[in-house]
Amino acid sequence: MNIAVCMKQTPDTEAQIKIADDGTHIQTDGIKWIINPYDEFAIEEALRITEKHGGEVTLISLGPASVEKTIREGLAMGAHKAIRIDAPESPADPQVVGAALAEVLKEGNYDLILFGKQAIDDDQSQVPSIVATLLDLPAVAVVVKLDIEDGKATALREIEGGHEKVTFSLPAVVSAQRGLNEPRYRSLKGIMAAKKKPIEVKQINLKENQLSVEKLSYPPEKKPGRIVGEGPDAVPELVRLLHEEAKVI
């Protein structure tokens, strides 16, 4: 099976995010960069499928040369090769990302295209749906279980208050949700092997951005609250405050 996993380099989840002087970007000094955590589930799933059914996993990522460091981490997990679509920075408009990925994916004849459900920096959760529409492929988003047998797939996806069981045929697009699997750690052997794996760089004409960031700001500070008391004896006062002051019960 020929599997593509689209991945993104993002700041670590613990990173302190500060707005840069230009007001439209974040400060990047001292940030620890990682594979977008949801993409790790996608890479892991791809590896499990090729371990079971045979085939190759290709990582595809959009960005400047500095993202190759993170692509290597995906190769260290076990992916076979990678493609970096050159771009000066990560486009703000997911339509631009989707169009570029679709153009490259078309050439690859992949049986399965995996994504993480969203990037933890811009939290857009759009690209998998966009790529599926551009490639006219079945797609299932927010998947917590995936089974593949003879060109047919069954996925369990999360919705409010429950799950949907969806069936579809390959080729298809799937976006991974937490719980799909437990991503493996990168072994020293994998890290060494990753150094020799190929990262092909492609130049593509990027679509025009139709979404632009005008300004970044911090959410309003929450006013400090108070500790009402200790133990169960504090409860009557809490209930009184919730009823009379906050008026929520």
Add this chain to the structure above:
Amino acid sequence: MATILVVSEIRNGQLKKVNFEAYSAARQLADQLNGDVATVLIGSSVSGLSDIPGKYGVNKVLQVEDASLEKFSPDAYAAVAAEAARHLNADFVFMPATAMGKDLLPRVATLLNASTAQDVIHMRVEDSGVVYTRPMFAGKILADVKLTSTPQTATLRPKAFAIQENPVTAATEALSVSVPQAKAVVEEVTTSGGGKLDVTEADVVVSGGRGMKGPENWHLLEELAELLGGATGASRAVVDAGWRPHGEQVGQTGKTVSPTLYIAVGISGAIQHLAGMLSSKYIVAINKDPDAPIFKVADYGIVGDAMEVLPRLIEEIKKLKAES
């Protein structure tokens, strides 16, 4: 004159409450732009719902009915919604930012060569156009974004926009669209725990962490949630430990909620958890550790053992309800 189209989400033949939030937000924007609000109802039998949107200021209700549309299929619904947008020459297309909306609207935008502001919490009109505010980095940053596509499309975060009744008589129109065959078929929908209210939809969320000591104690949270008409949530730690299902997880890698009241019981308040509930209107924390970070963001807190405080809390709320 601007036309704003809201693509309604219909589940189990019902219009979910989030739709009323979207209609209200669209109505408010339309009033500022001297525009009209329309909605499209997509399904196998939707005409019975047609008199509901008008209550929230929707001027026109398009109905697309077809047996093949009974179950949600993103590609089929996207084609239908895009056709509705073209039919109306819509300037804006909105949808609630639910699991369905966040998947569907970017597809609709792709078909219309447009772009999407996803999970918008605020909209304002400036001379140069509409500015959409959306959270990034799990809510650590707010971004003001603008769209230059026609139409502009946006999904609206549940509970970010107030429901406003604004009754008008809505014109209804049946739209016939050739429906493409669904590529991915929903075989069945399972609800976790018999139609329980989802954390993202509840006005009150009662959430538990490791301080609950074990899954066998969750009945206390469930009882409290039921008394308050809310849903139960969970921290990542207890989901990882297998005490609660992932669908209840609140936080950066779980769900984002903004209920009127969020009660965090035995939850320390790690940054990743806060990312999922900081926009709650009121936060109550119950924790044994007075230094727990959750107390820094709670409006009201009790330092104490959850197992001792919860039964008393349940008792006092029952008393309050009996009195009123």
